[in-house]
Amino acid sequence: MRSSPVSSQGLQVGFYDSNCPDAEDIVRSTVEQYYNRDATVAPALLRLHFHDCFVQGCDASVLISGPSSERTAPQNTGLRGFEVIDDAKSQLEAVCPGVVSCADILALAARDSVDLTGGPSWSVQLGRRDGRVSSASGASALPSPADPVSVQKQKFAAQGLSDKDLVTLVGAHTIGQTECQFFSYRLSNFTATGNPDPSISQAFLPQLRALCPPNGDPRRTVALDKDSPGAFDVSFFKNVRDGNAVLESDQRLWSDAGRRAEVRGEHPGAVRAPVQLRVPQGHGEDGRSRGEDRRAGRGPEALLQNQLKKRPARPG
Numbered sequence: 001m002r003s004s005p006v007s008s009q010g011l012q013v014g015f016y017d018s019n020c021p022d023a024e025d026i027v028r029s030t031v032e033q034y035y036n037r038d039a040t041v042a043p044a045l046l047r048l049h050f051h052d053c054f055v056q057g058c059d060a061s062v063l064i065s066g067p068s069s070e071r072t073a074p075q076n077t078g079l080r081g082f083e084v085i086d087d088a089k090s091q092l093e094a095v096c097p098g099v100v101s102c103a104d105i106l107a108l109a110a111r112d113s114v115d116l117t118g119g120p121s122w123s124v125q126l127g128r129r130d131g132r133v134s135s136a137s138g139a140s141a142l143p144s145p146a147d148p149v150s151v152q153k154q155k156f157a158a159q160g161l162s163d164k165d166l167v168t169l170v171g172a173h174t175i176g177q178t179e180c181q182f183f184s185y186r187l188s189n190f191t192a193t194g195n196p197d198p199s200i201s202q203a204f205l206p207q208l209r210a211l212c213p214p215n216g217d218p219r220r221t222v223a224l225d226k227d228s229p230g231a232f233d234v235s236f237f238k239n240v241r242d243g244n245a246v247l248e249s250d251q252r253l254w255s256d257a258g259r260r261a262e263v264r265g266e267h268p269g270a271v272r273a274p275v276q277l278r279v280p281q282g283h284g285e286d287g288r289s290r291g292e293d294r295r296a297g298r299g300p301e302a303l304l305q306n307q308l309k310k311r312p313a314r315p316g
């Protein structure tokens with residue numbers, strides 16, 4: 001996916017082979033180490049990369065903290081895994097200072113997370129530059145669970161992604177979890193009808209209600225794929241087919257005729273395998289230094305104050 005624009009931006013597989021040959025191994029071993037302690041870090045890292053890429057391209061802007069930064073936007077509620085990226089960056093700085101971008105670490109960590117959970121693996125094109133612009137308002141490019149399919153399609157199209165890419169990428173919800181607050185409105189008085197969302201299966205509704213009761217904790221987490229939240233497999237698409245998707249946006253993939261065909265994949269009655277998953281590989285136009293240090297407390301937060309007043313010069 002997205003290979004031609006990527007090449008023109010100068011990304012390439014093996015980008016660090018000569019100046020930081022262990023870069024990919026270091027990221028991999030760091031992700032593995034955290035994953036072995038807490039497997040829920042894998043979905044967190046995949047989501048982190050996706051949220052980075054949808055706002056100004058994959059430029060690690062999501063890591064920048066500070067007032068009104070992208071990270072503070074409501075769309076980025078619940079993002080996790082920052083400490084894994086920080087740790088990998090520390091190790092990389094020790095062996096090749098100022099070489100490997102945080103945006104590339106995010107892209108590698110997402111690939112490794114999918115691989116560790118049993119999904120496909122792929123070669124990551126590298127050489128992204130870290131951007132310095134991060135504003136909460138930019139996060140409006142991200143999809144919301146209550147977006148109608150038409151809006152989801154528009155938001156993906158704005159990233160150069162097709163309707164087919166939308167279905168493939170949302171298949172990432174085969175791993176991970178969501179807080180009750182993102183879907184409990186479906187469980188009663190949905191769209192002020194007094195009834196629950198009719199697209200939720202009769203068997204699944206009481207399960208969701210038990211997990212997220214009225215006046216319960218809105219931050220309680222529920223698996224996005226009820227059958228195997230830790231495995232990157234086809235059960236998410238089966239759930240969509242059977243009315244067992246948790247988020248409204250996921251379930252809507254089945255109510256839209258075109259998207260339903262995509263969920264089915266090649267064979268009627270079947271569901272697609274999420275094997276083609278690739279998060280877009282591009283980087284932000286405003287990307288700068290590859291080796292910028294944005295570990296907690298060391299990032300370019302100060303730059304945020306001036307970021308929109310002055311665009312940094314392009315590197316030579």
Ligand code: HEM
Pocket residue numbers: 040042043044046047050077078079080143144145146152169170172173175176177178179182224247249279
């Ligand atoms: C229409 C598009 C999408 C919407 C509306 C959406 C929405 C959400 C929401 C509301 C959550 C729960 C967040 C929380 O409770 O903290 C979530 C989790 C997640 N999303 Fe998406 N998402 C979309 C597409 C994607 C894509 C394209 C990817 C990656 C390729 C992705 C990967 C994930 C993962 C892995 C999780 C679980 C995170 C965790 O367990 O920490 N999502 N998404």
